[in-house]
Amino acid sequence: MPVFIVLTADQAAHVRGPALPPYALEPIERLGSVFILPAGVLDHPAYAMHAEFLAALPQIDGADPSFPAALDPSED
């Protein structure tokens, strides 16, 4: 399973936004008010400006039982 970086709301706000065009970072909110990003962004050149900050954050395997669940999709 892929590995994800775990962020708080403040950390998510810090990195959210445009990166090297045409890329952007948008941490995904999960249950428990935590946010995730794929760990693959760490070595992606488009996100080099955030690499050092993101590398210091905790990571979790997507198959880990503690992996935060998705927010319920609000189906109409």
Add this chain to the structure above:
Amino acid sequence: MSSIARRLGVMGQVDADVLSWRDSIIAAGGSVSVAILSIASRFVVDEKASGAWPLTDDYWPFWGENLIQATVSLKQRRTVTLVNAPAFTARRHFATDGTSRYLNTGFIPSTHKIAASTHNFRLAVYLRDNLSSNTYAAGATSSSNRNLRVRPRNGSVAYLDANSSSGTYTLPAATSAGYTAGSRDAASGANCYAYKNGVAMVQTVAPTAFGSASLPVVPIFVGGYNNAGVFTAPRATSIGFMAVGATLSAAQELAQYNAVQAWATAVGANV
């Protein structure tokens, strides 16, 4: 005369809309080979011949030969934003991961529509993978029943929303791979349509509620859908092409599928 111009001269005249697309790609730092100019020109000529071109508001050939080319839409020439690094494979697709990676087309249906309207909309996607899942390949929604979404396969059916609640359609074969289109041209279940590879699908559940205020006011996402600004119901998928616009006739649906499949085959992305 440059060597490129000489080669184009051999192939015949390239469609002016394709040249505008090429110029936008070059301005963004990308490139378009002579071969792709020819392929894209053939596609546009075929679309214009069938009458689908004026009814289709935009096209996204995600199977571009380089990243920049794959992120510039063909008709309105909008640049897609790649969110959280979806994987790009040249001449094939963008791959999303079903969790966090997606594409933001920047196409806001309510404001960027041209041929489409509140009661006449169509969304089509060309997927290169087969996945049965209660998730969406693409879409946008901004309030109840203002849904433009494609769920290309969950079990043996596809779910398609054309500014409406979900309609359900029986897939001719149980696969999400190929070209799946959903549309409607009036506020009635009988006016909702779905096609797989250019062939009409049988409607098993008709939409019963229809957006009437407007089309969604948020951009269409790919690899899930945009739920009033929130990336929702993500799907792990490989998408090669997408189109939005107004409803096509049965003959135009088939013609567009044939044109899309010809482009896919020419670059090796066909399924």
